[in-house]
Amino acid sequence: EKFDIADPVRTQAILDRYQIQAHKSLGQNFLRDPHVIDQIVASAQIHPQDIILEIGPGIGGLTQQLAKEAKHVYAWEIDQHLIPILQENLAAMTNITIMQADILKVNLPKFFVEHNLQQSSVKVVANLPYYITTPILLRILQADVPLKQLVLMMQKEVAERICARPRHKEYGALSVAVQTKSAVEITQIVSHEAFVPQPKVDSAVVSFDLLADLPVKVTDYAALMKFVQAIFRQKRKTLWNNLLVYVGKTTTHKEQLQLMYDQLEYPTNIRAEELSLEQIVQLQQLVAEQIT
Numbered sequence: 001e002k003f004d005i006a007d008p009v010r011t012q013a014i015l016d017r018y019q020i021q022a023h024k025s026l027g028q029n030f031l032r033d034p035h036v037i038d039q040i041v042a043s044a045q046i047h048p049q050d051i052i053l054e055i056g057p058g059i060g061g062l063t064q065q066l067a068k069e070a071k072h073v074y075a076w077e078i079d080q081h082l083i084p085i086l087q088e089n090l091a092a093m094t095n096i097t098i099m100q101a102d103i104l105k106v107n108l109p110k111f112f113v114e115h116n117l118q119q120s121s122v123k124v125v126a127n128l129p130y131y132i133t134t135p136i137l138l139r140i141l142q143a144d145v146p147l148k149q150l151v152l153m154m155q156k157e158v159a160e161r162i163c164a165r166p167r168h169k170e171y172g173a174l175s176v177a178v179q180t181k182s183a184v185e186i187t188q189i190v191s192h193e194a195f196v197p198q199p200k201v202d203s204a205v206v207s208f209d210l211l212a213d214l215p216v217k218v219t220d221y222a223a224l225m226k227f228v229q230a231i232f233r234q235k236r237k238t239l240w241n242n243l244l245v246y247v248g249k250t251t252t253h254k255e256q257l258q259l260m261y262d263q264l265e266y267p268t269n270i271r272a273e274e275l276s277l278e279q280i281v282q283l284q285q286l287v288a289e290q291i292t
């Protein structure tokens, strides 16, 4: 009666039966630990009306458990060999749609319109392909679609950069990019032993609350991203040096920048990693207004 894909024996049986060679180049590490899947599902706090979007269902271990809780699961898998396997193993569940696609090419706003999801409670839950964690995440955060929450498993080191606070050594452009859009939290650290084949590094599950009250309001996210890339470009260098490269090293710019520093009471040697989200957003606006 109970047939769970994500179980060490079941997973191996599926890999053997279909002679699946996990493709390293596609980041294929399949979860075979049911407890880890339960915890991911718990982090997503799924309600019966929730619509779940999954990236990279693999052999369907997570998909299956998500579909037990949600109204519907839409999953994009790039590897066409896995599609018939997913169809077959998930055939008993009628609320799953498997689509063959590269998530980086999916037009999310169009998908939302076509599936009438504008008014729904939509969450993204995935054990991401690690080689494209950041591009996927930034694409989701920049897509203009109404999402409530993301629950994403990724390499632990990337999770720490995403969640890092000012003055911590992992704090940088990625932390700011994410934290100006969502409230983030690591909900779980996952040993590499939970996967087959086992990756070299441990993983972490991060929950992103996209409806949280944030300390900052960003009007032009694309412009802020450009600015943030620039001020963290050389982390060893001072903010002053990175800013000058960004605005262009002229005598006028140096004078204008000095005035701004005086106004903000910033010491000359301050580094970008010391600035809070609020300070970074404020600084970007001042630079846009005052450096000409």
Ligand code: SAM
Binding pocket: 026, 027, 028, 029, 030, 031, 032, 055, 056, 057, 058, 059, 060, 061, 062, 063, 076, 077, 078, 079, 101, 102, 103, 104, 127, 128, 129, 130, 132
């Ligand atoms: N969800 C499964 C699990 O937890 O066992 C598999 C996770 S595995 C870490 C990542 C999955 O993403 C693989 O199935 C891989 O084929 C798929 N994938 C890789 N690149 C992708 C892309 N650009 N678009 C969609 N899926 C992708």
